[in-house]
Amino acid sequence: MAKRSLPVQAKPPSTTYNSQLACKSSSGLYQLSSLLPSLEVLVAILVGLTPLAATSILINVRPYLIPPGPRRLPFLGNLHEFLKKPCILELASELRVRYGDVYSLYLGNKLIVVVNGLDLIKEAFVTQGVINTNGKLWRDNRRFIMHTFRDFGVGQDALENTVVPEIARLVQTVRDLDGAAFDPCNDLRFTTARLIFKVILSKQFEEEETADLEIFITAVDSVLQTFGMLSVLHFVPLLKFLPGDIFNLNKIESKDAILREFMQEQIQRRARYLATTGDIECLADNYLDKIQRNQYNGTEMPAFDVENLVQILLELVVAGTDTTATTLLWLFLYLAINPEEQELLHREIDYQLDGAFPMLKDRPRLPRLDAAILEAHRLGAVVPFAVARSPNKDLTLAGFRVPRGCIVVPSLASVLMDPELFPEPSVFKPSRFLERKHNIKLRDLGLIPFNIGKRNCLGETLARVELFLVAAAMLQKFRFVLPDDEPHPSLKGVVGATRMPPPFKLQAIPRPSF
Numbered sequence: 001m002a003k004r005s006l007p008v009q010a011k012p013p014s015t016t017y018n019s020q021l022a023c024k025s026s027s028g029l030y031q032l033s034s035l036l037p038s039l040e041v042l043v044a045i046l047v048g049l050t051p052l053a054a055t056s057i058l059i060n061v062r063p064y065l066i067p068p069g070p071r072r073l074p075f076l077g078n079l080h081e082f083l084k085k086p087c088i089l090e091l092a093s094e095l096r097v098r099y100g101d102v103y104s105l106y107l108g109n110k111l112i113v114v115v116n117g118l119d120l121i122k123e124a125f126v127t128q129g130v131i132n133t134n135g136k137l138w139r140d141n142r143r144f145i146m147h148t149f150r151d152f153g154v155g156q157d158a159l160e161n162t163v164v165p166e167i168a169r170l171v172q173t174v175r176d177l178d179g180a181a182f183d184p185c186n187d188l189r190f191t192t193a194r195l196i197f198k199v200i201l202s203k204q205f206e207e208e209e210t211a212d213l214e215i216f217i218t219a220v221d222s223v224l225q226t227f228g229m230l231s232v233l234h235f236v237p238l239l240k241f242l243p244g245d246i247f248n249l250n251k252i253e254s255k256d257a258i259l260r261e262f263m264q265e266q267i268q269r270r271a272r273y274l275a276t277t278g279d280i281e282c283l284a285d286n287y288l289d290k291i292q293r294n295q296y297n298g299t300e301m302p303a304f305d306v307e308n309l310v311q312i313l314l315e316l317v318v319a320g321t322d323t324t325a326t327t328l329l330w331l332f333l334y335l336a337i338n339p340e341e342q343e344l345l346h347r348e349i350d351y352q353l354d355g356a357f358p359m360l361k362d363r364p365r366l367p368r369l370d371a372a373i374l375e376a377h378r379l380g381a382v383v384p385f386a387v388a389r390s391p392n393k394d395l396t397l398a399g400f401r402v403p404r405g406c407i408v409v410p411s412l413a414s415v416l417m418d419p420e421l422f423p424e425p426s427v428f429k430p431s432r433f434l435e436r437k438h439n440i441k442l443r444d445l446g447l448i449p450f451n452i453g454k455r456n457c458l459g460e461t462l463a464r465v466e467l468f469l470v471a472a473a474m475l476q477k478f479r480f481v482l483p484d485d486e487p488h489p490s491l492k493g494v495v496g497a498t499r500m501p502p503p504f505k506l507q508a509i510p511r512p513s514f
């Protein structure tokens with residue numbers, strides 16, 4: 001390739017440095033002084049910089065008892081720390097070593113307090129429990145969704161009729177590959193998305209509608225990819241005015257519109273069905289029915305309207321698709337890397353099920369599989385930081401003041417990888433959960449992938465059902481290996497909206513008897 005020569009720029013005559021004199025001189029001191037600006041320039045710089053320097057010094061004095069943290073810059077706060085260390089988990093553990101279990105950062109002017117370790121997360125989110133829960137609207141809707149899930153038998157055998165056909169479809173898709181290497185991420189995402197759509201909208205995506213589902217999943221993915229950036233803009237709004245669409249705001253808006261339009265169409269479809277049959281088959285039907293009954297009775301319940309329903313359905317799909325698929329991805333990856341553990345699972349499943357398709361009732365008989373899933377939750381740390389929220393009054397945490405209105409972020413990863421709770425934390429060792437006594441709750445052991453407290457994961461029960469049924473069916477039918485000719489993926493994980501393995505290929509070798 002021909003080298004392009006750089007354009008030579010004429011140097012402006014130097015008025016600031018008397019460099020020619022310096023070169024000629026033999027005195028070291030003189031050389032040094034020649035590097036310094038002249039007195040007038042120095043004064044000018046000092047005068048110019050003083051307000052900035054003063055601001056910088058002033059803002060770096062943290063208010064009394066506010067948790068410690070790194071120095072911040074005017075306007076940007078600690079944004080530069082994220083640029084210095086793009087892996088947020090590495091940055092978080094480095095800051096924890098430097099400042100302790102409760103430290104603080106600033107995004108723009110907003111104070112962010114990061115809470116590490118099981119005891120302090122319990123203290124903040126359960127014992128003190130004053131973390132803002134977004135008011136009545138959120139509470140009414142959350143309660144409604146939980147009741148609906150319970151009424152539809154989420155967590156019980158009743159859900160199986162909905163879930164099992166989708167799992168059988170996944171098994172068939174993978175079987176058709178006949179052991180060829182494939183990227184499991186998409187297949188798992190499609191399955192978990194299909195499962196949620198069935199539960200919330202009674203929507204079955206037929207073969208010819210796969211493209212619609214793909215558009216939907218891609219749109220969810222783009223919105224999630226830019227999620228972190230959106231939070232930055234939220235706290236440092238001035239950045240919005242940078243030229244060009246560097247934060248992809250236009251792209252996000254167009255994807256968000258696609259997602260909403262799709263949901264609105266689905267809701268209209270359910271409203272028509274409800275009007276003709278009166279049958280309630282899914283969460284959306286139940287919600288529409290509630291809106292109608294409120295209107296009929298003249299009950300004022302602003303939390304229940306179609307606009308809120310669109311938002312709720314979107315949140316459920318977004319929160320429930322990638323998280324569950326990524327946990328399965330970690331499970332299959334760790335099992336491929338640990339064939340002896342996989343072999344133990346095969347033996348357990350074969351012995352207990354004798355070829356029958358796995359059902360929820362089989363779960364108590366498959367403790368080793370259960371333990372492997374728990375270990376995948378732990379090592380996957382799919383949601384390393386739970387949802388950030390704001391205390392509605394001042395808290396005291398580990399002797400520090402956590403003021404009302406700041407943002408509190410619990411680091412779930414700090415608990416899931418805690419060597420005191422889980423010796424050799426980076427080793428895949430399902431047996432650590434096999435030995436657990438049944439009267440000890442997982443959260444007391446420190447296994448809190450769904451977080452704890454009033455605002456913990458709403459889909460935990462559904463996720464556990466899906467994880468068990470998908471994992472059991474897939475392991476019954478296949479042995480997972482990493483292709484010989486592909487490099488092993490790093491287990492460090494890539495942190496975006498969820499923490500996932502980097503893209504990798506897997507082989508699902510059909511098992512002889514199935």
Ligand code: HEM
Nearest residue numbers: 319320323324327383386387450451455456457458459463
């Ligand atoms: C392995 C799978 C999953 C993991 C690890 C997971 C984890 C989490 C975590 C850590 C939170 C934040 C909780 C907090 O900040 O206190 C959360 C919130 C949430 N999750 Fe999940 N989740 C999973 C599956 C699901 C599924 C399947 C659904 C939907 C059916 C779902 C729906 C939600 C919703 C709606 C919230 C927000 C709750 C609220 O703000 O009140 N999740 N999840």
